[in-house]
Amino acid sequence: MKEKYIDLSAFAVLIRGGGDLASGVAWRLYNCGFRVLVTETKLPLAVRRKVSFCEAVYEGSTIVEGVQAQLISDVREAQDKWNQGIIPVLIDPECQCKADLHPDILVDAIMAKKNTGTSIEDAPLVIALGPGFVAGRDAHFVVETKRGHYLGRLITQGSAAPDSGIPGSVMGIGADRVIRAPAEGKFENLKDIGEQVSKGNLIGYVGGVEVRALIDGVIRGLIHPGISVSQGLKIGDIDPRGDVKHCFTISEKSLAIAGGVLEG
Structure with missing residues (x-):
């Protein structure tokens, strides 16, 4: 056949x-x-x-x-x-x-x-x-x-x-792995995708307001620098698993x- x-x-x-x-x-x-x-x-x-x-x-x-x-x-x-x-x-x-x-x-x-x-x-x-x-x-x-x-x-x-409005949990961490704009304004980054961060590290600024990591992990995503954003918008995420390869491969x-x- x-x-x-x-x-x-x-x-x-x-x-x-x-x-x-x-x-x-x-x-x-x-x-x-x-x-x-x-x-x-x-x-x-x-x-x-x-x-x-x-x-x-x-x-x-x-x-x-x-x-x-x-x-x-x-x-x-x-x-x-x-x-x-x-x-x-x-x-x-x-x-x-x-x-x-x-x-x-x-x-x-x-x-x-x-x-x-x-x-x-x-x-x-x-x-x-x-x-x-x-x-x-x-x-x-x-x-x-x-x-x-x-x-x-x-x-x-x-x-x-x-939509539940609640980020999916990774290693038991949900909302804290999401990076949100603390204010309205232009996003400027000091860290980049693939970089390891610890809780409290400075990641960048939005409208002059500090953006800091809420958990330890690797920065898996950040919006394009220089974009104007509204307060509360998701502008990045941190992966607590810490595997840099995850940042550059499809999930x-x-x-x-x-x-x-x-x-x-």
Whole structure:
């Protein structure tokens, strides 16, 4: 019996969002052979920048675990990047490019905890990550993003678990591993991703107000320096496990979610 193979490069995937979870999805789909395009805002607020394709917005190009992404200015440049084996990143927060791209698959990976404009009519297959979407109404499928037993599950009816507002626990540490802006203003860093810190160490400033570590560990993520932020915004995180390699590799959470998307 002759086996049949599907050429996945025939399918164009538009991913809304270029943060770490979205990039885990993009990375896995790219490695499976799909043609992937990522859309982002003008000033991405991703914390885990070393594993986020949205960093291309600031740097022009970035590499996540061997996969390169480059900023483009027009969706018509996408095909050339695909031919080069590169993921194109387009500044298009309203996702207007879908009218020209005609994606076979659209993934809403913005992680806004609400639907910011994605419709089940946007593509033949629409998949949304996390809370704020109803499978069968807003998207064909929803993928669970909450840590725990159901992480990465493909939801065919209903919604993902609601946002609890409580960071997932790592080594028994939850909220204290998250670095938040103590005031409104521009973020300036003194430490960088991958650096070890102890509780109380000065990490940087927001609007002149000190930002200090609340726990011991390694800085796993920091937003791009020079961005103006609001008080309370997540601007970084510290991993108490202290493994520097975790800062530069895609997390198990991202890969579990990516598996759910691939299943869809």
